[in-house]
Amino acid sequence: DWTMASYKDEAIRKIREQVGDRRVICGLSGGVDSSVAAVLIHEAIGDQLTCVFVDHGLLRLNEADEVVTMFRDHYNIPLIHADEADLFLGALEGVSDPEIKRKTIGKLFIDVFQREAEKIEGAEFLAQGTLYPDVIESVSFSGGPSVTIKSHHNVGGLPEKMGLKLVEPLRELFKDEVRALGRELGLPASFIGRHPFPGPGLAIRCPGEITRDKLEILRKADAVFIDQIRKHGLYDEIWQAFVAILPVRTVGVMGDGRTYDYACALRAVTSVDGMTADYYPFTHEFLGETATRIINEVKGINRCTYDITSKPPGTIEWE
Numbered sequence: 001d002w003t004m005a006s007y008k009d010e011a012i013r014k015i016r017e018q019v020g021d022r023r024v025i026c027g028l029s030g031g032v033d034s035s036v037a038a039v040l041i042h043e044a045i046g047d048q049l050t051c052v053f054v055d056h057g058l059l060r061l062n063e064a065d066e067v068v069t070m071f072r073d074h075y076n077i078p079l080i081h082a083d084e085a086d087l088f089l090g091a092l093e094g095v096s097d098p099e100i101k102r103k104t105i106g107k108l109f110i111d112v113f114q115r116e117a118e119k120i121e122g123a124e125f126l127a128q129g130t131l132y133p134d135v136i137e138s139v140s141f142s143g144g145p146s147v148t149i150k151s152h153h154n155v156g157g158l159p160e161k162m163g164l165k166l167v168e169p170l171r172e173l174f175k176d177e178v179r180a181l182g183r184e185l186g187l188p189a190s191f192i193g194r195h196p197f198p199g200p201g202l203a204i205r206c207p208g209e210i211t212r213d214k215l216e217i218l219r220k221a222d223a224v225f226i227d228q229i230r231k232h233g234l235y236d237e238i239w240q241a242f243v244a245i246l247p248v249r250t251v252g253v254m255g256d257g258r259t260y261d262y263a264c265a266l267r268a269v270t271s272v273d274g275m276t277a278d279y280y281p282f283t284h285e286f287l288g289e290t291a292t293r294i295i296n297e298v299k300g301i302n303r304c305t306y307d308i309t310s311k312p313p314g315t316i317e318w319e
């Protein structure tokens, strides 16, 4: 794609011009936007860039390892992996209110990010993977009446607090253009096509109290569901798919014994922008096969339901 190639060169030129020989910090979440921003900036200024990956212990199966392997080992980008699962899960102990979960995670995230960023001596810039729709949204929402359905977390306010200037090389791009730029930069196709994943991670897919036990069960069930979707060639037709572990245990029968384990809900939707969504019309065969696999392969789950709520009136995530 020659247009993206020239866009890339121009973006690199602009980053060099803005940053000169100074240092940049980039928050890395493992998502497509921050990853593309990081790789682009690294091409522009090399080791003047340091990435900070705040790992809240609420990521999917093997996800943290994959982020570290890709950025540190494959791209050789200086990366600080702040493994803070104990801190986050400790603070979330006994918390079941969705907004308190979100706020707890958001606040700790900023604290940890700031602590790690301050260790990077002489950093003057903070890089963000802000896209054009984010820019528009923050403008059109300001001043108008607003209803907070869910408080999203980001590092808003931190640049001023730390006296950092922003580097936002994706500000003019839409999501599909960011993906094209990512391909231009050589990021793996499987990575670029990944479904969105929310900042608070698995916390909002675990209604009720979060425990390590539940998170482990959830990770395994989610991996089976995604594997099923990939095997049936459906991944790219779906906007987002995941499992939620429900805060209820139900009675079942396995072999000649009684089970008393968690129930889970499968969620899969189609959407253009995440603002509205329809549940995905899987065949009954697919659903039956997936439920059987999850219950057989994941110890701790003995019942599986499919969420057929569209947005609105539902939201995509459960919290």
Ligand code: XMP
Pocket: 150, 151, 152, 153, 196, 197, 198, 199, 200, 240, 274, 275, 311, 314, 315, 316, 317, 318, 319
């Ligand atoms: P809902 O659940 O509100 O989600 O229908 C719409 C889209 O936003 C994602 N989402 C988030 N993304 N931080 C994020 O970065 C958040 O706090 C957050 N909450 C929801 C959700 O996964 C879906 O794609």
